[in-house]
Amino acid sequence: MSGGQGASCSAGAPPPRRILSIWLGALAMDRWQLAQEQAEDEPLVLIADTAHGPRIEAANAAGRAAGARPGMMLADARTLCPAIRTAPSDPAGDRALLEKLAEWAMRWGPWSALDPPDGLLVDVTAVAHLFGGEPRLLENVAAAFARRRLTIRSAIAPTAGAAWALAHFGAPNSILAPDEPDHERMPAPLAELPVAALRLDADVLTVLRRLGLKRLGELTTIGRDALQRRFRNRRSPAANPLIRLDQLLGRVPEPLLPVVPQQMPLVQRRLLEPIRHRPLLDRVLADLGEDMARELEGSAQGARRLELGLWRVDGEVVVRRLELAAATRDPAHICRLFAAKLDDVDAGFGIEMLRLRASWAEPLALEQQDLEAAAEQHGTSLAACIDRLSVRLGEGAVTRPVLHASHIPERAQRWQPPLAVQAPSQAELAFHQRPLKLLDRPERIAVLYATPDGYPQRFRWRGSVHDVARVEGPERIAPEWWRERGAARLRDYYRIEDGEGRRYWIYRQGLVGDGRGGLPDWYLQGLCA
Amino acid sequence: MPSPTPSQTCEVAAAPLARRSARWQPGLAARAGPVAHSEVFSSTNHAGGAAAALALALDDWRHAPRSEVRETQDRRAVLWVQTREAARLTGRPYRAGLPEELRHRVIHVLAEKPEDALFALEEGVRCREIAFVIGELSGNPRALDFTASRRLTLAAERHGVPLYLVRLAAQRDLSSARMRWEVACAPSAAPAWNAQAPGAPAWQAELFRARAHPPGSWLLDEEGGRLRAGRKREGEEESPDRDRTGGLQPRRRPRAAGR
Numbered sequence: 118m119s120g121g122q123g124a125s126c127s128a129g130a131p132p133p134r135r136i137l138s139i140w141l142g143a144l145a146m147d148r149w150q151l152a153q154e155q156a157e158d159e160p161l162v163l164i165a166d167t168a169h170g171p172r173i174e175a176a177n178a179a180g181r182a183a184g185a186r187p188g189m190m191l192a193d194a195r196t197l198c199p200a201i202r203t204a205p206s207d208p209a210g211d212r213a214l215l216e217k218l219a220e221w222a223m224r225w226g227p228w229s230a231l232d233p234p235d236g237l238l239v240d241v242t243a244v245a246h247l248f249g250g251e252p253r254l255l256e257n258v259a260a261a262f263a264r265r266r267l268t269i270r271s272a273i274a275p276t277a278g279a280a281w282a283l284a285h286f287g288a289p290n291s292i293l294a295p296d297e298p299d300h301e302r303m304p305a306p307l308a309e310l311p312v313a314a315l316r317l318d319a320d321v322l323t324v325l326r327r328l329g330l331k332r333l334g335e336l337t338t339i340g341r342d343a344l345q346r347r348f349r350n351r352r353s354p355a356a357n358p359l360i361r362l363d364q365l366l367g368r369v370p371e372p373l374l375p376v377v378p379q380q381m382p383l384v385q386r387r388l389l390e391p392i393r394h395r396p397l398l399d400r401v402l403a404d405l406g407e408d409m410a411r412e413l414e415g416s417a418q419g420a421r422r423l424e425l426g427l428w429r430v431d432g433e434v435v436v437r438r439l440e441l442a443a444a445t446r447d448p449a450h451i452c453r454l455f456a457a458k459l460d461d462v463d464a465g466f467g468i469e470m471l472r473l474r475a476s477w478a479e480p481l482a483l484e485q486q487d488l489e490a491a492a493e494q495h496g497t498s499l500a501a502c503i504d505r506l507s508v509r510l511g512e513g514a515v516t517r518p519v520l521h522a523s524h525i526p527e528r529a530q531r532w533q534p535p536l537a538v539q540a541p542s543q544a545e546l547a548f549h550q551r552p553l554k555l556l557d558r559p560e561r562i563a564v565l566y567a568t569p570d571g572y573p574q575r576f577r578w579r580g581s582v583h584d585v586a587r588v589e590g591p592e593r594i595a596p597e598w599w600r601e602r603g604a605a606r607l608r609d610y611y612r613i614e615d616g617e618g619r620r621y622w623i624y625r626q627g628l629v630g631d632g633r634g635g636l637p638d639w640y641l642q643g644l645c646a
Numbered sequence: 647m648p649s650p651t652p653s654q655t656c657e658v659a660a661a662p663l664a665r666r667s668a669r670w671q672p673g674l675a676a677r678a679g680p681v682a683h684s685e686v687f688s689s690t691n692h693a694g695g696a697a698a699a700l701a702l703a704l705d706d707w708r709h710a711p712r713s714e715v716r717e718t719q720d721r722r723a724v725l726w727v728q729t730r731e732a733a734r735l736t737g738r739p740y741r742a743g744l745p746e747e748l749r750h751r752v753i754h755v756l757a758e759k760p761e762d763a764l765f766a767l768e769e770g771v772r773c774r775e776i777a778f779v780i781g782e783l784s785g786n787p788r789a790l791d792f793t794a795s796r797r798l799t800l801a802a803e804r805h806g807v808p809l810y811l812v813r814l815a816a817q818r819d820l821s822s823a824r825m826r827w828e829v830a831c832a833p834s835a836a837p838a839w840n841a842q843a844p845g846a847p848a849w850q851a852e853l854f855r856a857r858a859h860p861p862g863s864w865l866l867d868e869e870g871g872r873l874r875a876g877r878k879r880e881g882e883e884e885s886p887d888r889d890r891t892g893g894l895q896p897r898r899r900p901r902a903a904g905r
Contacts, residue, residue, distance in 0.1 A: 496772050496775075497772055497773050498774070498775055499723060499776065502769050502770065502772070503753070505769050506765075506769055509765060510755065510756075510757055510758070510762050514756050515753065515754070515755050516753070516754050516756075517752065517753050517754065518739065518741040518754060519741070520742070526742075530740060530741050532754070535753045539750070544742075545742035551740060552693070552740055553693050553696065553697055553740060553744065554693045554743070555737050555740040555743075557733065557734060557737065586833070587834075587844045588843070589843035589844060613844065617830070617831060617833070618831035618834060618848065619691065619692040620693075620834070620844050621692075643740065643743070645693065645847065646693060646697035646700075646743070
């Protein structure tokens with residue numbers, strides 16, 4: 118948030134911040150009517166299915182005149198107007214349209230943000246003069262949306278909260294001038310707005326209504342500490358009128374997440390003659406790889422995930438996906454990895470189109486070319502090696518052990534992709550001696566002991582008998598009571614060495630008489646160096 | 647027509663012998679570079695094979711000559727390839743129990759079939775950002791014939807990435823490995839502060855076939871981060887039935903001995 122709120126646009130002070138809020142009040146219904154390509158004069162509602170039956174999400178003008186309201190059950194609306202027509206609502210489609218509109222709205226300012234479910238925010242700081250002033254800017258916005266047959270209300274204010282409030286509840290095309298920040302007084306256009314203009318949750322609005330606070334101006338009359346005592350939720354701004362009030366007046370910053378349009382690199386080849394043979398497919402794939410490398414190089418990116426689509430003549434589409442350990446745009450490497458995945462492709466009557474898409478790309482600086490020849494000379498890089506291994510052996514086959522915060526030995530280690538960032542973790546304590554290798558699951562051993570609470574003298578594991586010659590322990594590891602159920606038993610670990618020098622890590626699960634089962638069992642879990 | 651004199655032929659024949667006559671000892675990598683391809687045979691009921699392979703690999707790695715152009719800090723990874731069968735028999739590497747300098751380096755590869763494991767080993771030794779490769783295979787898979795092992799040896803020698811292949815419960819088949827070891831666990835030396843506890847690991851290692859060294863047998867252990875090889879433990883001959891139990895079984899002793 119820019120700190121300077123001064124009205125002057127002199128060279129020294131930054132221009133005051135201006136936010137344009139656009140409210141598409143009937144987004145869902147407008148979108149439905151655009152899709153039908155005709156205006157609907159009959160009463161019509163868009164419905165969503167709920168556990169208690171269909172509920173109305175949006176209604177057109179005739180429907181509202183007939184008594185249907187958003188949030189009403191369809192059965193209730195039918196009693197008011199039996200002739201009402203229905204259509205399913207599509208929130209995901211509405212959201213997609215809103216995202217497109219956010220990108221389109223960047224024509225009025227350097228960046229725009231979504232204001233779900235049905236609003237947009239555009240930063241118009243210091244750009245109004247390009248449109249001939251802020252009133253002309255708002256006219257331009259209204260005209261542009263009218264051409265797309267979308268009904269909107271818009272407003273310009275120094276903060277996002279104020280612009281939202283004026284767009285929803287103020288006069289049409291209202292503009293709040295940037296005045297000197299006055300922490301005591303609220304600007305007059307805002308003071309007249311209802312408290313719903315604060316973007317609060319419904320239950321908070323109910324509380325405010327019961328308290329008799331109806332206008333924004335009335336909130337400032339009762340004093341901050343009274344509101345602070347009543348509304349203690351500091352975490353969610355939508356539950357706290359004070360935070361919303363401060364955001365409205367610009368006393369606390371409100372970060373907005375701008376929409377950044379991204380293009381997915383995509384290359385394709387349409388083939389004159391459908392191909393049916395592997396060498397030709399490899400040839401086309403190599404061409405696609407070259408095109409993709411050029412495409413990625415232009416945007417200084419490297420691909421992390423690639424999707425190859427093969428369109429067959431008979432309408433089938435074969436898709437092969439590839440994930441790479443590190444960003445790359447080396448065509449030979451990409452082709453080599455795809456070649457292993459194309460062995461089982463059935464060409465049928467022929468493949469007529471190939472499309473290669475990098476659905477996940479990361480920034481990658483320009484680097485040396487021709488890695489394949491370099492690999493012959495100096496060996497491959499680690500990322501290329503891991504790519505080759507995971508393409509042939511499968512996704513989870515190549516992993517790196519990392520520490521995890523747990524006392525239980527098998528939980529204290531996890532496996533993650535080898536080139537992923539290792540989360541910082543506390544190392545194992547130095548006086549804890551751990552085995553070199555851990556069995557996938559502890560194996561039960563039959564034990565001969567002198568006392569049930571002591572270490573074993575002799576045990577049988579995998580069919581052979583081991584005499585215990587040396588022993589160290591016990592190291593007691595308690596169950597994680599916050600995770601396991603109450604009957605979990607503790608473990609007493611012993612490091613032992615048998616008569617021939619083989620070293621193991623064994624444990625007894627539970628104690629005699631701990632009330633959590635019968636005689637404790639013994640397990641062998643680790644093999645020491 | 648000059649024909650080789652008897653002394654010349656003697657020299658030619660003696661050259662490999664002279665090379666062979668150098669007995670193996672730890673730290674040889676400082677002079678000759680690491681051994682490209684070693685095999686360690688061991689049984690499946692202990693982790694001695696993998697531990698000894700790690701110890702040999704670390705010994706070579708610490709002593710290998712470093713070129714000046716390489717950056718001072720070695721950040722290379724270590725590839726540890728296991729077949730699923732080998733992982734089931736002797737477990738997977740456990741990060742907290744690995745040697746200190748390897749904990750953040752290990753990349754584990756789990757292969758379903760021996761063919762996949764051999765592919766992973768070969769890709770590993772071809773990679774310049776890997777310090778060494780540890781492989782664990784159980785039995786004598788058909789895929790690991792002499793041709794496959796020769797392929798591994800050549801790739802390892804060409805790219806300078808040593809390969810240590812642990813063979814679990816395997817026959818000594820044909821192989822082109824430069825050094826072949828048979829490793830069993832050995833009783834450890836008693837720690838100074840707790841004579842009853844297991845001490846630092848030790849292995850009885852037999853070098854039964856090597857290209858550059860005569861065969862031999864050593865007792866390997868590590869002290870202060872360095873590999874040591876002794877013929878026998880000190881004081882072993884004096885008291886062959888030394889009380890290794892460290893007073894662990896005091897009550898059984900009198901009855902057994904009849905005292």
